[in-house]
Structure formats: structure tokens, C-alpha cells
Amino acid sequence: MAPTPGRGAAAPPPYPVIQPMLAALGPLPPEHEQASWAFEGKWDGARCIVNTPGDGTLRLVTRAGNDTTASYPELGPLGEQLRGRPAVLDGEVVVLDSAGRPDFGLLQRRMGVLNPRRTARLAMEFPVQLVLFDVMYLGGSLLDAPYRERRAVLAGLGLAGPNWSVPGYVTGHGRQAWEAALQGGLEGVLAKRLSSPYLPGVRSPDWVKTKYQETLDVVIGGWLEGRGALGGLPGSVVVGVAEPAGLRFVGAVGSGLSDHERRELAHYLSVIPLDRSPFVNPVDLAGVHWAEPRLVAEIAFSGWTSAGRIRHPVWHRLRPDLTRLG
The missing domain is CATH 2.40.50.140 (Nucleic acid-binding proteins)
Known part of the structure; x- marks a missing residue:
């Protein structure tokens, strides 16, 4: 006998469970190919998949599949900006130091903390920033859409707040992106092929991370x-x-x-x-x-x-x- 609503198994969420796509480690694409690539800064933080059914709530999941929503209460209001739009987004959680540079050591103080009083205090002392760089679902799957189209959809959502942002990317100028990333205190650069689909859980050569230190x-x-x-x-x-x-x-x-x-x-x-x-x-x-x-x-x-x-x-x-x- 199938379970009735409210009994037995919980109803599945109105969005798919999507694992993050991974980047291969390597050098910047050759200069003569760079017109086909987008370049983003690589942030020194923790990968985070953002899930929302569109009811004003959200669920944050780490790359290892752990629910980390309670650790970052200051990201909760992002759910309101996505109200009415079931969505799955990709991003990186970071904590910035006094110079505005990502500091993984400061982020570690936030990881795994679940006590509401403590998380509220830490959110004041070491607030996180959620850097959003992809959208894989928005009322329907975007996995097969090329990177350039997914980024256009993400930009069109108008997501901006005190603790989240959608940084831009540059096309065809890998060396300039590399120099800007290092000047900004980032780990390096992520190069993403403009035509690449989103491949959950796959370490794809269509995404290449170039780090200042290996x-x-x-x-x-x-x-x-x-x-x-x-x-x-x-x-x-x-x-x-x-x-x-x-x-x-x-x-x-x-x-x-x-x-x-x-x-x-x-x-x-x-x-x-x-x-x-x-x-x-x-x-x-x-x-x-x-x-x-x-x-x-x-x-x-x-x-x-x-x-x-x-x-x-x-x-x-x-x-x-x-x-x-x-």
C-alpha cells in the first residue's frame, strides 16, 4: 500500500539532488583558444550547493553531501530572494579578512557549528560570503545548457545581498584574469569552456583550475x-x-x-x-x-x-x- 501524504516517507523536494561539477588541475588554456573560455576567480573557501523549493527556505549542502544550513544562518534570507522559483545553485562559502581577502582559517571557525546561539555570535564576528557562480535548476533542468547560458540565467535572477553575490567573469583574457585574481588574494583562476554543460560529480577537462600553488x-x-x-x-x-x-x-x-x-x-x-x-x-x-x-x-x-x-x-x-x- 502506497504511503499517503503526511504518512510514511516524506515527499521528495521539488528540485533534483545535484552533485557539484569538478575542475581538473592544469595550466591556463593556450592563448589562441582563450576566446572559447570564461575565466573566474578561484576562491579559497568551501563548495556549497544551494537548494530551495521556492517557499522562502533554502538548504545548503557541502561537496561531501553534508547539510550545513544551520552553520550559516546569515545566508537564510537568500531563500526569500528566490521565493516562487525552485532552484539549485552552485557557489563557494568564504570568510573575508580585514583586507577583503578570503581566509580559510577564519572559515574553519564557522564549519560544523550547529548551536544556534553560537552560530548567531559567529555570524556577527566572522560573517560568511556566498559567491554564486552557476545555476543548474530553475523550475526545470539547466544541466544541458552551455555555461554562457547558465551564467546569463544566474545574472538575470538579480541575486544581491549583504552575504551573497554573483561575481562576473571575463572571456578570452586568461592572463589578465590570473593577475587580477592574485592581486585580489584569490587562489588562482577557474577556466570554464563557454559551451560546457554542467556534469554533476564529474571532474571535467572543460573546467580547469590553475592555482598559484600546486x-x-x-x-x-x-x-x-x-x-x-x-x-x-x-x-x-x-x-x-x-x-x-x-x-x-x-x-x-x-x-x-x-x-x-x-x-x-x-x-x-x-x-x-x-x-x-x-x-x-x-x-x-x-x-x-x-x-x-x-x-x-x-x-x-x-x-x-x-x-x-x-x-x-x-x-x-x-x-x-x-x-x-x-
Whole structure:
């Protein structure tokens, strides 16, 4: 017997669940091809999919699929601007420093906070900005529409508020966009082919991110105990990258970890131990304490060795916005 309204399963929302499209890491497109590309600034924040049924409410979802609506109450009024228009939009949540530059460290103070009193206080101290750069659904699917048309639709929505905006893009001038992004304190540039459709969950060559510093998101699958004063704490973490065949081990990262971060990691890793390696390839390290591959971190590195290992890795930060909960 099918459930009646109000009983059994909840009614599905009047918008599709859409995973974010991802960009490949690479250089700017060749100059002779740049007329076919749009260039946006790459913001140092947390990716966020905005969903609204058009009733004045909205739901914010991280790239890992976690509901983060309660963490950013100052974004709630955006739902009113979209009233009457069921929509799914793509954007980046950032916190700006006193110079107006995105500061991921300040954003981390907002991530995962759910207590209403605390979120209200943090919203006053460290207000977030939502940078919107795509629309995938507006009363109907826009996934197959080319980038230039989706951006025109987004601009036509007239979304502007104290905590959200729709920055423009430039066409055909990658070098100028790169220089402007660096002057503005951004991570680099996102190049998007003007004709590209939106491919949910796909890391497409039609979107290319060019960063000032080469960084990589890695999954922590274990740790090695430190020596001396670091006894009992992670001296380094054993990391991998997610591939279709599974998690591939790429090396260990210890450089750049602060004492506070080591203690934080020790706490997190103590509750997700594993009795076997989570990597699909051999790990040529002794004494590894394995862990469930849930924690995601961002590292910097200088390149790859011939054996597929990261060269000169340096720890940047944990990425709670990419960590899968539960």
C-alpha cells in the first residue's frame, strides 16, 4: 500500500539532488583558444550547493553531501530572494579578512557549528560570503545548457545581498584574469569552456583550475608515531588519493603540522582505527597505525615521483567540508 501524504516517507523536494561539477588541475588554456573560455576567480573557501523549493527556505549542502544550513544562518534570507522559483545553485562559502581577502582559517571557525546561539555570535564576528557562480535548476533542468547560458540565467535572477553575490567573469583574457585574481588574494583562476554543460560529480577537462600553488586534497588512511616529544602523536599521516579502483597510497606528510594540529589529528584518528590497510596498493612504510579513510586534508607539493609518490609534501590543513560524517 502506497504511503499517503503526511504518512510514511516524506515527499521528495521539488528540485533534483545535484552533485557539484569538478575542475581538473592544469595550466591556463593556450592563448589562441582563450576566446572559447570564461575565466573566474578561484576562491579559497568551501563548495556549497544551494537548494530551495521556492517557499522562502533554502538548504545548503557541502561537496561531501553534508547539510550545513544551520552553520550559516546569515545566508537564510537568500531563500526569500528566490521565493516562487525552485532552484539549485552552485557557489563557494568564504570568510573575508580585514583586507577583503578570503581566509580559510577564519572559515574553519564557522564549519560544523550547529548551536544556534553560537552560530548567531559567529555570524556577527566572522560573517560568511556566498559567491554564486552557476545555476543548474530553475523550475526545470539547466544541466544541458552551455555555461554562457547558465551564467546569463544566474545574472538575470538579480541575486544581491549583504552575504551573497554573483561575481562576473571575463572571456578570452586568461592572463589578465590570473593577475587580477592574485592581486585580489584569490587562489588562482577557474577556466570554464563557454559551451560546457554542467556534469554533476564529474571532474571535467572543460573546467580547469590553475592555482598559484600546486595543492592536492588527500585522504588520510593511517599515521606514523612521532619521536621524542611527539611520542603518542602523529609524526606524519599516511595519505592517498581516491581513484575508481580505490584509495591509492601516495606518501606520508609530516612537514607543516603544528603541535595543535597533531593533537587534533590524534583525537580524530583515535576514534576511527582500522585493523588493515585501506589502500589498494602496497604501503612501503613500517609501523603504520591504520585508520578509516574519512579525514580529508589539503597539502602542497612540488610534483610527482616516477613511482607515483608526492614530492616534498607540506601539510596545509584539514578539510572538514570534504570529510564524510557518520
